[in-house]
Amino acid sequence: MTFTQTLREENQDIFHAIFDHPFVDGIGKGEVPAESIKHYIKADFEYLNAFMRVYGIALAKSQNRDDINFFHEKIQFILNSEIHPHHNFCDYVGVDYEGLQGYPLPPSADHYIKHMMHHAQTGGLGEILSALLPCPWTYLEIGRELMSTFNPTSDHPFYPWISFYADERTAATTLEMRERLDAIAADSSKHEQLKMKDAFRKSCQLELAFWEMAYTCEEWPESVVSR
Template identity: 70%
Template sequence: MTFTDNLRKENEDIFQLIFEHPFVKGIGKGEVPEEALAHYIKADFEYLNAFMRIYGIALSKSKKREDINYFHKKINFILHDEIHPHHNFCDHIGVGYEELQGHPLPPTADHYIKHMMYHAQSGTQAEILAALLPCPWTYWEIGLELMKQYNPAKDHPFYDWINFYAGERSENTTLELRRRLDKLASEASTEEQINMKDVFKKSCQLELKFWEMAYICEEWPSKRKVNN
């Protein structure tokens, strides 16, 4: 069993909670409140911007050209390909993508980004990958679960979203990151491996919290008070 096999096993409970979250189940059913979809896109647009910057930090810590090329490609994937699922949600609610960009981060998204950025700035490349991996991994498995449970036809409102994350590009992103993390883990001390596990688990927990944040349209307490 590889290091990342163990990570998946140790976090099975969190993965299952993500699969069962009402936002995720709602994607499969084609029934997600429009305000939740908009809240998700606003936060995820900024989250993915941060994700690219963290890939950039990993690139800057790379010593081999093949690693530099790898992270460069990952940035391009987010920049040019991962906008398609956002467009699916935008088209469904009839809101232009540009209208949902540049908004302040809700508390959970803000926390998640700072968690990843902390490990990117102060940690090893292994810590960076451990912090990043839960995002593509959970989304790939979400796509697979929704395809299995709902087998959506092309007229399903979120067919493009589900098909994107269940697809080969999402699978390859996950497996490539896993292989890289497995290699780094094989060279790491026991203490370093424990730290990598902790970083990975926290990102898994924050993935779950991100779905909840979007579903309840989480805001900062001061903003809720003003609106009330």
């Protein structure tokens, strides 16, 4: 069993909790509250900006051109391709994409970004990839799960979103990240592998928290006036 196969097996519980989340289930049913969609896009736009910055840190830590090119290509994928599912959500709620950009991060998204940045700043490429991988991997499996369960057609309101994440290009991106992490893990110590597993597990948990954050329109608590 490869390192990433072990990661997937050890985090089966979180993956299934994500599949069962009401926001994800609502995408399959074509029924998600508009305010939850807006909250998701506001947070995810900033999250993906941070995701690209983490790729940039990984690129700066790369020791060869293959790794530099690898992370450069991943940045381009987010910049040029991952805006399409956002546009599908925007069309659903009838809001221009630009109108949902530049908002402060809700607590769970803020935590997630700082978690990734911590591993980017203090860890090697294995830790960084472990912190990043749950995002594309869970979305790939969400897309495939929704395709299998709901069999959406082109008239489904979220067909572009579902088909994007179930697509072979998304699968290829995830597979490339898995293969790169497997290669790094094979040359890593047990201690380093444990740090990778911890980064991966927490990112899976924060993926679940992100869906909950969006669905409940999570905000920071109001300041408490001392008495």
